[in-house]
Amino acid sequence: xxxxxxxxxxxxxxxxxxxxxxxxxxxxxxxxxxxxxxxxxxxxxxxxxxxxxxxxxxxxxxxxxxxxxxxxxxxxxxxxxxxxxxxxxxxxxxxxxxxxxxxxxxxxxxxxxxxxxxxxxxxxxxxxxxxxxxxxxxxxxxxxxxxxxxxxxxxxxxxxxxxxxxxxxxxxxxxxxxxxxxxxxxxxxxxxxxxxxxxxxxxxxxxxxxxxxxxxxxxxxxxxxxxxxxxxxxxxxxxxxxxxxxxxxxxxxxxxxxxxxxxxxxxxxxxxxxxxxxxxxxxxxxxxxxxxxxxxxxxxxxxxxxxxxxxxxxxxxxxxxxxxxxxxxxxxxxxxxxxxxxxxxxxxxxxxxxxxxxxxxxxxxxxxxxxxxxxxxxxxxxxxxxxxxxxxxxxxxxxxxxxxxxxxxxxxxxxxxxxxxxxxxxxxxxxxxxxxxxxxxxxxxxxxxxxxxxxxxxxxxxxx
Amino acid sequence: xxxxxxxxxxxxxxxxxxxxxxxxxxxxxxxxxxxxxxxxxxxxxxxxxxxxxxxxxxxxxxxxxxxxxxxxxxxxxxxxxxxxxxxxxxxxxxxxxxxxxxxxxxxxxxxxxxxxxxxxxxxxxxxxxxxxxxxxxxxxxxxxxxxxxxxxxxxxxxxxxxxxxxxxxxxxxxxxxxxxxxxxxxxxxxxxxxxxxxxxxxxxxxxxxxxxxxxxxxxxxxxxxxxxxxxxxxxxxxxxxxxxxxxxxxxxxxxxxxxxxxxxxxxxxxxxxxxxxxxxxxxxxxxxxxxxxxxxxxxxxxxxxxxxxxxx
Numbered sequence: 001x002x003x004x005x006x007x008x009x010x011x012x013x014x015x016x017x018x019x020x021x022x023x024x025x026x027x028x029x030x031x032x033x034x035x036x037x038x039x040x041x042x043x044x045x046x047x048x049x050x051x052x053x054x055x056x057x058x059x060x061x062x063x064x065x066x067x068x069x070x071x072x073x074x075x076x077x078x079x080x081x082x083x084x085x086x087x088x089x090x091x092x093x094x095x096x097x098x099x100x101x102x103x104x105x106x107x108x109x110x111x112x113x114x115x116x117x118x119x120x121x122x123x124x125x126x127x128x129x130x131x132x133x134x135x136x137x138x139x140x141x142x143x144x145x146x147x148x149x150x151x152x153x154x155x156x157x158x159x160x161x162x163x164x165x166x167x168x169x170x171x172x173x174x175x176x177x178x179x180x181x182x183x184x185x186x187x188x189x190x191x192x193x194x195x196x197x198x199x200x201x202x203x204x205x206x207x208x209x210x211x212x213x214x215x216x217x218x219x220x221x222x223x224x225x226x227x228x229x230x231x232x233x234x235x236x237x238x239x240x241x242x243x244x245x246x247x248x249x250x251x252x253x254x255x256x257x258x259x260x261x262x263x264x265x266x267x268x269x270x271x272x273x274x275x276x277x278x279x280x281x282x283x284x285x286x287x288x289x290x291x292x293x294x295x296x297x298x299x300x301x302x303x304x305x306x307x308x309x310x311x312x313x314x315x316x317x318x319x320x321x322x323x324x325x326x327x328x329x330x331x332x333x334x335x336x337x338x339x340x341x342x343x344x345x346x347x348x349x350x351x352x353x354x355x356x357x358x359x360x361x362x363x364x365x366x367x368x369x370x371x372x373x374x375x376x377x378x379x380x381x382x383x384x385x386x387x388x389x390x391x392x393x394x395x396x397x398x399x400x401x402x403x404x405x406x407x408x409x410x411x412x413x414x415x416x417x418x419x420x421x422x423x424x425x426x427x428x429x430x431x432x433x434x435x436x437x438x439x440x441x442x443x444x445x446x447x448x449x450x451x452x453x454x455x456x457x458x459x460x461x462x463x464x
Numbered sequence: 465x466x467x468x469x470x471x472x473x474x475x476x477x478x479x480x481x482x483x484x485x486x487x488x489x490x491x492x493x494x495x496x497x498x499x500x501x502x503x504x505x506x507x508x509x510x511x512x513x514x515x516x517x518x519x520x521x522x523x524x525x526x527x528x529x530x531x532x533x534x535x536x537x538x539x540x541x542x543x544x545x546x547x548x549x550x551x552x553x554x555x556x557x558x559x560x561x562x563x564x565x566x567x568x569x570x571x572x573x574x575x576x577x578x579x580x581x582x583x584x585x586x587x588x589x590x591x592x593x594x595x596x597x598x599x600x601x602x603x604x605x606x607x608x609x610x611x612x613x614x615x616x617x618x619x620x621x622x623x624x625x626x627x628x629x630x631x632x633x634x635x636x637x638x639x640x641x642x643x644x645x646x647x648x649x650x651x652x653x654x655x656x657x658x659x660x661x662x663x664x665x666x667x668x669x670x671x672x673x674x675x676x677x678x679x680x681x682x683x684x685x686x687x688x689x690x691x692x693x694x695x696x697x698x699x700x701x702x703x704x705x706x707x708x709x710x711x712x713x714x715x716x717x718x719x720x721x722x723x724x725x726x727x728x729x730x731x732x733x734x735x736x737x738x739x740x741x742x743x744x745x746x747x748x749x750x751x752x753x754x755x756x757x758x759x760x761x762x763x764x765x766x767x768x769x770x771x772x773x774x775x776x
Contacts, residue, residue: 039577236562252466252468252773254465254622
């Protein structure tokens with residue numbers, strides 16, 4: 001909240017003034033209120049591997065993260081450029097593969113990658129859009145200094161928290177929204193539905209019917225799936241509701257089977273179609289890929305988009321952005337060592353105590369090593385894994401992340417955060433002004449994942 | 465709407481209805497043992513039978529009031545314990561979250577949250593009235609939120625049908641377990657034992673007071689049977705349940721322009737109830753009548769499941 005001279009940073013001025021006039025006991029009570037709101041609403045997530053505590057609340061911090069309109073515009077331009085490049089990249093590698101032929105990316109990195117789906121070669125999704133919804137993970141290290149940590153181009157989650165956090169803040173502190181001009185995030189569900197409907201398949205006559213596909217109530221993000229379906233006013237379906245009939249994907253209604261035109265699926269590629277991918281999947285729809293390829297359904301995001309947010313591809317993003325947009329990337333990549341390359345592996349092993357090492361295909365903060373905070377024993381055990389399968393890992397330096405204030409027992413304290421803005425792609429790219437700010441609640445910690453004790457807070461983008 | 469959604473609503477409301485009815489049965493059982501001079505663990509045998517869980521309880525297991533209460537309120541092995549019902553009701557609510565108003569969902573979720581705490585361990589006898597009260601109150605909140613906020617459309621109809629199929633099943637089972645105390649020949653008129661038995665039946669449908677208003681304050685077996693089977697003003701009577709089922713199925717038929725086997729079955733059961741007198745029921749044999757009814761009620765549930773494609 002403060003700059004080096006202990007003066008509130010410009011976007012925080014109004015908030016700081018308000019905060020200074022508040023009674024800490026009152027704010028503590030508000031924190032409990034917020035928790036009750038979340039619990040009653042059932043905004044929970046499941047942590048895998050904890051049978052006894054099957055539903056958890058994500059801790060919510062009542063201090064908003066505030067971004068100035070000016071800084072946001074700059075960030076948004078960078079994200080837009082990156083998302084355009086991602087789609088162009090996907091179109092290219094599933095068609096002419098010019099980037100490979102130009103020698104910018106090694107062929108085996110694409111073709112030997114599990115996230116690359118040969119079934120998508122030569123196929124163009126409706127409107128040429130592969131990634132309808134993107135959640136780009138960003139960290140800030142200083143004024144106008146942003147790094148992209150990850151491009152989530154498969155099924156980015158967390159947008160329900162962006163919306164519920166805002167809702168909760170408006171309920172608890174209406175006066176703050178009068179004093180600060182905060183840009184709206186509430187239109188996200190409308191924009192999402194519009195954006196999905198605008199990319200109906202060629203086989204759709206009339207008004208497109210949209211549905212959300214969920215793995216079901218035991219999935220960790222089920223709350224979000226039902227929330228989005230509800231907010232969009234579309235059916236929430238499971239694989240068992242769907243069947244391919246007469247070349248269309250249809251859902252079983254109380255009146256019989258009815259066709260779906262656009263499916264926002266929150267099921268991974270592997271499970272989408274047991275006839276094409278994992279035969280043991282009961283979450284998907286047998287034959288949906290045939291319907292897709294014959295232009296009778298839109299699947300969002302398209303199957304095979306995982307190749308673009310793969311951690312092994314990530315290190316090539318600067319080249320990818322430049323190759324397709326013709327200009328230098330506006331947003332920086334975190335410097336990344338690919339452990340598959342012998343020189344890099346040596347460097348990583350020599351400097352393991354200073355690096356963050358991630359699994360190429362991992363997510364959710366599982367299977368990673370944070371060198372500076374790991375014990376010697378943990379580091380040695382990880383080095384073993386690294387030597388055994390170097391191709392599975394990448395390494396990055398720990399950035400000196402900027403902090404934002406959170407409310408703790410003793411008042412305000414700084415914590416590290418990241419930011420996931422949400423991007424919708426249709427005929428244009430729309431970036432919702434705000435996003436999900438995840439915060440590492442433990443002092444000094446850099447891990448913000450909710451499965452590892454992270455929390456969330458509302459994210460304000462101010463109007464100028 | 466999805467067949468799975470119709471199924472979810474139907475079962476959500478069946479389980480919520482069942483939880484409340486089980487709590488009433490426990491309430492009536494407790495009351496019974498309080499007003500009897502002798503220890504009345506054998507009465508709990510009847511209560512378990514009314515709940516349809518005597519077998520799951522363990523046929524060889526000795527019934528004590530403490531065990532029976534615990535089994536009916538919170539045993540996870542008992543699919544009809546109050547906790548199991550609320551757990552399943554809420555799971556169904558989660559599954560059909562998009563079909564529920566926020567108020568209805570939150571009332572259901574808070575019901576579950578509170579019960580999970582209250583029933584985390586064995587309920588002490590002195591806390592029992594409070595626990596039963598919470599269950600009834602929470603059920604009332606769900607019902608109120610539902611009535612006050614849901615659109616009167618197909619979602620509403622499937623929810624209501626679930627409620628009344630379950631309620632009709634519960635009322636007929638309660639009657640059937642105690643049918644012998646309602647037989648004309650079996651009554652020792654005016655004996656306090658009979659009074660206690662009859663009151664227990666009425667209490668388990670929350671009707672021990674309303675009965676007195678309707679039937680001039682006197683317990684008579686035929687009147688009690690009439691009240692629970694054929695009185696259209698009594699919201700837990702079989703005839704009331706069937707009037708509601710028929711009207712909700714009727715809305716669906718008009719809305720969809722299509723009738724199913726379920727409509728014929730419901731109409732047949734309803735018109736039979738409409739033309740019956742309590743004397744005729746007694747002549748046919750109360751037990752035979754109720755057995756027959758439970759069977760047809762179950763058949764109707766199955767026909768609704770098939771007709772509206774709940775599963776396939």
